[in-house]
Structure formats: C-alpha cells, structure tokens
Amino acid sequence: MAIPRAAKTQRRTRIQEEKEEQILEAALDVFAVSGFRGSTIDQIAEVAGMSKPNLLYYFRTKEAMHRSLIDRVLFTWLEPLRAFDAEGNPENEIRSYIRRKLEMARDFPRESRLFANEVLQGAPHIEDELKGPLKELVDEKAEVIRVWAKAGKIAKCDPYHLIFSIWSTTQHYADFDVQVRAVLGQGKAGEGRFEDAARFLEQLFINGLKGHAPQSES
Template structure:
C-alpha cells in the first residue's frame, strides 16, 4: 500500500493529516479529469494550492499519490459487496447492493472516473489488487449466489456476470453522468434520477432472477 512519505518518519500531526487529505482531494480532481499520464505534479500542486517541494514532502512521486487514491477507492468500492450476506434473503440483499452501488455513483463520481481510466489503461497500477483481494471477494460472493440458486431461491444465472451487470449499470450513472443528465432533460436530471434508476434496476434484475412458475 502506498504510504505518505511524512508518515514513514514520524507520527503524523493533525496538520499533516489535513495536508495529506488536501493533496489527495486536489489530485483526485486532476487525475479523474486527465488520467495518470495526463497529470503532472505541477498540476496537482496548483490544484491543492501548495508549493511543489511542500507537496513532495508528503508524497515522493505522482505515482505514490495515484496509488493511494486507487487503493483507498477500491477499499470503499468493495464495502457494499462485502456486506452481501449469505444468510440474508436474496431479493433484499441484491436490492440493497444495487442501491448502495448507486449511492456510491452519486457520492463518489470522481473516484469512479479515476477507476474507469485505470481500467481503460489496462490496470497498470492496481493489477495485483484486481487479481488478489478483488478476485477473492468476487469468488466468495459468487459462491453465495450459487447457494441461493441451489436452494431454489433465485433463477439459474452466471453469478459473475450478474455481479458485472450490477457494476456496469450502477457505475454508468457516475461515469456517464453528463450524458444521463443531458438525455433526461432538466426536469428529470436532479437528485431524483438516482431513485428512478434504483427502482428500474431493482425491477429489471429481480424479474430476471424470478423462478418461473414459482
């Protein structure tokens, strides 16, 4: 995990923690718009209102800042999937997962775009995380879905592609928010668009998972 340079040498003070957060927030703005290759340390320093030497005291390189953002984002992104409860009712669990993912698209659009840019580049900075912790978690939750299928609680489906479909449909509302708002028009492009999306996606997924004739 990428560790801030200042944190390696001493216990961080409140001011140091605040400056690190300031750097990460400014860097997120730049990286999410320009990607890793299109971002420079000078741009990050300008976005944070800090001098370049001061910024480099906290993070030695651009990559260190970028990796910290990706690792923190991935941890947050996986929390809703971790909450997927094998003992819970499948409909309630899947509905809750859809809604939590939409809430994340609403609340963390910059993080979603950052992640999308990394994936489009072939995940050069976070490949180990994808092949390790992410894959392990998805394998575990795929087993949960298989157990629900075996118990006759939901229709047969490929659990991996079910998870992929939920990811793609919910994150669309972050990565393509400009398009969504433009197409919906002014009257429907407010915060209510996320509730409209939640109702539609719940209906689409749950009907698809109903056991016919049950």
C-alpha cells in the same frame, strides 16, 4: 533534516495529516477527470492550493499520490459487496446491493471515475489488486449466489455476469454522468434521476432473477 515523507516517522504530525488529506482530495479531483497520464502535478498543486515542491515533500512522486489514493479508495469501494450476506434473503440482498452501489455512484462519483480511468487504461497500477483481493471477494460472493440459484431462490444464472451487470449499471451513473445528463436533458436530469434509476434497476434485477418455484434438485 526533514526526512518526513509521510512514512519514515512513526507518528505523523497534525500538519502532515492535514496536508496529505488536502493533497489527496485535490489529486482525486484531477486524476478522476484526466487519468494518471493526463494529470499533472501542477494541476493537483493548483487545486490543492499549494506549491508543487510542497506536494512532492509529502508524496515523493506522482505515482505515490496515485497509489495512495487508490489504496485508500479501493477498500471502501468494495464495502457494499462485502456486506452481501449469504444468510440474508436473496431478493433483499440484491436489492440493497444495487441501492448501495447506486448511492456510491451518486455520492462518490470521483472515486468511481478514478477506478474507471484506471481500469480503462489497462489497470497498470492495480492489476495485482484486481487479480488478488478483488477476485477473491467476487469468487466468494459468486459462490453465495450460485447456491441461491441452485436452491431455486433466484433464477439460475451466471453469478459473475450478474455481479458485472450490477457494477456496470450502477457505476454508469457516475462514470457516464455527462452522457446521462445530455440524454435526459434539462427536464429529467435533476437529482431525481438516481431515484428513477434505482426504481428501474430494482425492477429489472428482481424480476429478471425471479426464482422458478422451489425447483427440484440435481
């Protein structure tokens, strides 16, 4: 009868586990490059090395694949921000947040591009996630930063725009990789570029946010 469709049955078989993994892996490849509209099931099927109807056996529609991919990636993608610790030393927290985000741009560029494509195209599939969980998390961490600034531990600044600028500078190395490589040219475009970027960004943000001494309150 075959009603599997990956969710109906309580326990997923080993083969389901494997195939779904294989499909999402291929889908990530394709969606990350062409976005949702620009990607086709046939492309994904080819990359995954299976027939199109076979893909559609595990994911009923193209949207279901995309949805599943986004859901899985979104959680891990926000991990670095979640790790942002209110109790920690501000300078260290910012420094390691930058470093972690940069590592993700280096190690998971496809995931970064998947989101970039989605948001760039108006986030038609993840608007709720942005306005809900994402906003809440950012609000929480922005408050932490605001308190640090108020206490003079870092410079007074808009915490939201600080977060945006860390996102954009780090993800730039994944999303605009082609451009970065083109501009740096043969010589400087090697893997060392991430180390250079890390050094520069840490310098920029740490110096840029140096607290103004203890500073009086109110």
